[in-house]
């Protein structure tokens with residue numbers, strides 16, 4: 336399958352709904368829901384699959400990438416740099432136990448995206464920024480049914496992230512359409528959402544509601560989103 340590169344301007348505008356795939360869905364159901372999220376305006380998709388079936392993961396990642404290409408969205412792979420490189424995804428998201436950011440940055444080059452989990456830790460964010468992360472993720476912002484033991488983080492970390500590090504900030508954890516506006520006001524460029532999006536009765540409408548929130552909150556951002 337030919338991989339069509341995204342224009343640089345699109346690649347560098349890191350703002351919008353970041354739809355993270357839920358576990359335990361059949362591949363066809365997952366793809367239908369991701370398609371709906373993209374129809375509603377999701378700008379980024381993260382393939383997050385904690386199962387160990389590498390053949391299925393590669394197939395699903397390729398199918399998700401093709402879908403993202405149809406909508407001009409970007410696909411990142413959670414945890415797995417090798418899978419991201421093998422399928423030609425747009426980037427990888429790494430947490431504290433997922434390998435070195437420096438290694439990933441080098442392997443990805445400048446054009447693909449590197450996201451880093453920073454939890455509630457601003458010094459981790461500072462280090463990740465220095466290693467070339469394209470966005471820094473903070474959370475959980477709210478209790479998360481997907482990850483109930485996730486550490487809780489303050490939205491003020493995102494304000495600091497934008498002001499002190501000039502790197503886009505991503506909020507994650509328990510985000511809903513109802514609680515998202517203060518996160519955008521605090522400086523979130525990306526809203527990473529699993530359950531509120533993918534468990535919605537109408538995934539496309541829920542994604543569109545997030546899209547609308549980004550539109551409404553554009554003028555309230557603490558600083559320009561172009562770094």
Ligand SMILES: Cc1ncc(COP(=O)(O)OP(=O)(O)O)c(N)n1
Pocket residue numbers: 353355381383413414428429430431432433450451452472473505507527
């Ligand atoms: C955008 C985004 N932010 C944070 C995470 C969490 O990553 P990690 O800490 O590695 O935990 P798992 O997702 O692997 O359980 C994420 N995946 N995406």
Ligand SMILES: Cc1ncsc1CCOP(=O)(O)O
Pocket residue numbers: 474475478479480481482485507508509510527528529530531
């Ligand atoms: C992966 C992850 N890391 C912190 S919270 C979380 C889960 C986010 O899922 P949800 O949007 O369902 O709370």
